[in-house]
Amino acid sequence: MTTVQQPLLTPVRLGDLELPNRVVMAPLTRARAANTDLAPTRLHPAYYAQRAGAGLIVSEGTWVSDRAIGYLNVPGIYSEAQVAGWTAVTRAVHDAGGRIVSQLGHVGSVSHPDHLGGRQPVGPSAVNPGEKTFIPTLGLTDTGTPRAFRADEIAATIEDYRAAAANARRAGFDGIELHAQGSQLVAQFLNPRLNQRTDAYGGSQDRRARFLFDVIAAVGEVWSSGRIGVKLSPYWTNGSAFTADEDTLADYDRLIARLTSAGLGYLHIMGPASAPERLTSFARYRSLYDGTIVANVGFTRDSGNDIVERGLADAVSFGAPFIANPDLVARFAGGHPLADADRNTLYGGGAEGYTDYPTSHATHLT
Ligand SMILES: Cc1cc2nc3c(=O)[nH]c(=O)nc-3n(C[C@H](O)[C@H](O)[C@H](O)COP(=O)(O)O)c2cc1C
Secondary structure, rough: OOOOOOOOHEEEEEEOEEEOOEEOOOOOOOOOOOOOOOOOOOOOHHHHHHHOOOEEEEEEEEEEOOOOOOOOOOOOOOOOOHHHHHHHHHHHHHHOOOOOOEEEEOOOOOOHHHHHOOOEEOOOOOOOOEEEEEOOOOOEEOOOOOOOOOOOOOOOOHHHHHHHHHHHHOOOEEEEEEEEEOOOHHHHHHHOOOOOOOOOOOOOOOHHOOOHHHHHHHHHOOOOHHHHEEEEOOOEEEEEOOOOOHHHHHHHHHHHHHHHHHHOOOEEEEEEOOOOHHHHHHHHHHOOOOOOHHHHHHHHHHHHHHHOOOOOOOOOEEOHHHHOOHHHEEEEEHHOOOOOOHHHHHOOOOOOOOOOOOOOHHHHHH
16 A cells, blocks of 8 residues: 655644644643743643654743733733743653744723733723633723824833744743734734724724734844744634724735745634635635745544645644644554543643643553
């Protein structure tokens, strides 16, 4: 029997990053940093090292400052304790033969004073994103109207990204990814419903994108552009401000085309949920963007191999599948079935549902 190598299992170069396969572990917030430092614990190195078979691991979204916080028990990368915690993670991943980049995030207005030491959340403009945020006293609660960033606060926030990128370097990461997807601060700046500024950061699409380009330039003082990735979600629909209407998609098309000039290591794009629509959108992004693309949302082994085979993406990221299948690449290689994650242990808690998912080999032995 002849075996044909699966496209996902072939090596690829993303900017300065050499990957032995094209299976990327998507960033996954797991909320296991239940300590006052918001630092990775001793569970984190074990969790990430178990998944080192991925061509590249993108860390869970991590805060660039204590003003960036919007969920409980999610680690940051702005303090020495956090850098020490992440250093143990990168060592464990490298010792296991893997590569890992740090995903740098800030939730802007999608937060609550309880996450911010009593301070009011800040956004591009004073517009309530109409989202929910989880706080211990009330559980899931509605977001309020944020305060608009002052110009000096925008500069300080861009500096926070630069400092966090420098911390990621000291912690031994192989690069960084900017968390510009979902309802995050970068996406809030891009969104004309949330960004009603009249200064250089608001108005036309190019001006709304300025915050992202300024952040890319700032982290580019620390990392070569070939070690910087950006994760975008043109199709994101959430709260009262995020819709994927025609104008939104056209805005993102323009942004994606413009990002070619940044010379990024890779552009990580969340496509639409529907499989046929996914192919057409990635064909469009391929023609707009001259660089390497990591495709995401809802891929399986077969659809992942297919999109790489078609030449519409250079690599494919898998989020949910990596939770219960630490050896996802080996399972793809062997054609083994995938396990489902326990939804009750996605966020928070300890080792259960985090570091205790067996490998396929172990499963077959039991
Ligand atoms: C538990 C969980 C946590 C997530 N946390 C993050 C995150 O921190 N940063 C991010 O960019 N995306 C996050 N995502 C989105 C994933 O990276 C990915 O885009 C999404 O799961 C779709 O990919 P999939 O269909 O392969 O799961 C999260 C998804 C899940 C299920």
